[in-house]
Amino acid sequence: MKEKEIVVGALQLPTLGMNATRLEFYLKNANERGARVMLMGEYVVNHFFKELVSMPASMVKEQSAKHLELLKSFAQRYGMVFIVPVVQIRKKQYYKAIAKVTAKNISYYEQQILLPYPHWNEKKFFSNPVKPLKTPMTFTIDGFKFMVMAGFELHFDLFWEYVTRKKADIVLLPTASTFGSHNRWREIIKTKAFLHGCYILRANRLGEYRNEEVKWKFYGDSMLVNPEGEVEMVLEDKESMLIESISKKAITEHRRSWGFERELKAHGYL
Numbered sequence: 001m002k003e004k005e006i007v008v009g010a011l012q013l014p015t016l017g018m019n020a021t022r023l024e025f026y027l028k029n030a031n032e033r034g035a036r037v038m039l040m041g042e043y044v045v046n047h048f049f050k051e052l053v054s055m056p057a058s059m060v061k062e063q064s065a066k067h068l069e070l071l072k073s074f075a076q077r078y079g080m081v082f083i084v085p086v087v088q089i090r091k092k093q094y095y096k097a098i099a100k101v102t103a104k105n106i107s108y109y110e111q112q113i114l115l116p117y118p119h120w121n122e123k124k125f126f127s128n129p130v131k132p133l134k135t136p137m138t139f140t141i142d143g144f145k146f147m148v149m150a151g152f153e154l155h156f157d158l159f160w161e162y163v164t165r166k167k168a169d170i171v172l173l174p175t176a177s178t179f180g181s182h183n184r185w186r187e188i189i190k191t192k193a194f195l196h197g198c199y200i201l202r203a204n205r206l207g208e209y210r211n212e213e214v215k216w217k218f219y220g221d222s223m224l225v226n227p228e229g230e231v232e233m234v235l236e237d238k239e240s241m242l243i244e245s246i247s248k249k250a251i252t253e254h255r256r257s258w259g260f261e262r263e264l265k266a267h268g269y270l
Contacts, residue, residue, distance in 0.1 A: 003247060003248070003249050004142075004143055004144075004247070004248040004249070005245045005246065005247050005248070006036055006037070006141065006142050006143075006144045006245070006246055007033060007034040007035045007036055007243060007244070007245050007246075008035065008036065008037045008038075008039070008170065008201055008224070008243075008244060008245075008246060009030050009035040009037070009038045009039070009241060009242055009243040009244075010038070010039045010040070010201055010202070010203035010222045010224070010235070010241070010242040011026055011038060011039070011040050011044075011203065011241050012041065012203060012204065012205075012206060012220050012222045012235045012238075012239060012240050012241065012242070013040060013041070013044050013205065013206060013239055014044070014205065014206040014207035014218075014239065015043055015044060015046070015047050015048065015205070015207050016044070016045070016046075016047070016063070016067075017044065017206075017239060018044065018045065018067050018070065020070060023070065023071075023074060024074075026241050027074050027077075027078055027080070028078075029241070029243075030078075030080070030241065030243055031078040031079075031080070033243045034245075035080060035243055036079075036080060036081065036141055036142065037080065037081045037082075037083065037141060037146065037172070038080050038081070038082050038083070039082075039083045039084075039172050039173075039174060039201055039203040040082070040083070040084040040085070040174060040203055041085070041174050041175055041176060041203040041204050041205035041206075041218075041222070042085040042150075042151060042174050042175055042176035042205055043085065043176050043205055044084065044085070044205055045063065045064060045067045045068070045084055045085065045086045045087070046060060046063055046064060046086065046087040047060075047063075048176070048207075048209045048216075049087075049094075049096075049122055049125050049126070050209060050211070051209065052087065052094065052125075053125075057089050057092060057094075060087055060089060060094075061089045063087075064086050064087055064088065064089075067084075067086075068084075068086065068099060068101060068106055071084060071101045072101050072102075072103070072106060075101050075102050075103045076103040079103065081100065081101070081102050081139075081141065082099075082100070082101040082102075083098060083099070083100055083101075083148055083172050083174065084098070084099050084101065084174070085097070085098050085099075085150070085174045086098070086099045086108075088108070093127035094125065094126050094127060095110060095126055095127055095128055096110070096111045096114060096122060096126045096128055096150075097109060097110045097111065098111065098137065098148055098150060098174065100137060100139065100148070107137070109136055109137035109148050109150075110128055110129075111126075111128055111150040111152070111153065112128070112133055112134070112136075112150070112153065113133075113150075113152055113153050113156060114126055114128055114152060115152050122152075133158055133159075135162045135165075135166065136148055136149050136150075136153070136159065136162060138166055138168065143248065144169045144170060144246070144248065145166065145167060145168050145169045145170075146168065146169070146170050146171075146172055147162065147163055147166060147168035147170075147171050147172070148171075148172045149163075149171050149172070149173055150174070151173060151174060151175035151176065151177065154173060154188060154189075154192070155188075160192060160195075160196055163196045163198060164196055164260075164261065164264070164270070165270065168196075168198055169198055169199065169246070169248065169251050170198055170199040170200070170201060170246055171192075171193075171196075171198055171199070171200045171201070172201055173189070173200055173201065173202040173203070174202075174203050175202060175203070175204045175205070176204065176205045176218055177204050177218065177219070177221070178216045178217055178218050178219065179216070179217075180219070182219060182221050185202070185204075185221070186221070186223070186231070189202055189223070189225050190225055190229040190230070190231065191229060193225040193226065193227055193228075193229050194227065194228060194229030194254075195260065196260075197227045197251060197254045197255040197258065197260065197261075198227055198251065199224060199225065199226055199227060199246045199250075199251070200224070200225045201223075201224050201242075202221075202222055202223050202224075202225075203222045204218065204219065204220055204221055204222050205218045205220075206218055206219075206220050206237070206238075206239060219237050220235055220236060220237045220238070220240075221234060221235065221236070221237070222234070222235045222242055223235070223242070224242060224244045224246070226246075226250055227250055227251050227254035227255075228250075228254060232244055
């Protein structure tokens with residue numbers, strides 16, 4: 001019996017690096033390599049949230065709509081599913097969400113926990129409600145279960161409990177990481193992949209943001225990590241694309257050999 005696999009990809013881009021010609025170049029190649037799911041980083045469809053303050057809301061709304069429609073046209077052409085963070089505007093309020101774009105429709109997952117720090121206060125800027133946490137967006141393609149998790153949510157154990165309970169095979173993690181945090185992110189992602197017996201695909205944005213005091217450099221380092229906690233492929237700090245195959249066998253063998261879920265079930269947890 002043939003081993004079950006699925007091909008996934010990540011596009012590592014700067015803000016608004018999404019003109020049709022550029023995307024066509026990448027996606028045609030991805031399609032030829034059999035990619036079924038494509039992930040993009042945070043603040044690629046829209047500008048970084050600190051820049052949104054000085055932009056008309058109508059322009060932000062138009063950016064989101066224009067780029068989602070462009071992705072939908074590529075979803076129809078190539079049969080891919082796109083996972084891309086997007087800023088939504090409703091009644092003049094800003095919301096941080098992640099869109100799932102397919103050939104037929106666009107659905108959304110609103111980020112549940114946002115950064116609350118003085119230098120990076122998305123919680124204050126966006127109007128995402130603070131309410132009891134729920135399972136993030138999940139969907140199944142070709143027998144593989146995907147879960148979408150916003151970058152900051154990676155830090156909270158409850159979201160990984162959802163990964164275990166839903167038996168997610170791959171976590172899609174769009175981020176906008178900066179300040180030289182490469183090593184911390186790598187180690188967390190590798191550890192979570194190992195402990196939860198899943199693949200993690202991370203897409204981090206590129207580009208810079210400057211304020212009066214400091215330069216924020218978004219460094220890329222998009223990667224695919226397997227259930228053994230090993231980095232299978234990593235992009236560096238340039239615009240590029242990652243295309244890799246993930247294996248159901250690698251997932252089931254890891255879970256069988258380490259038995260973490262089995263022990264939880266024995267204690268009545270699952």
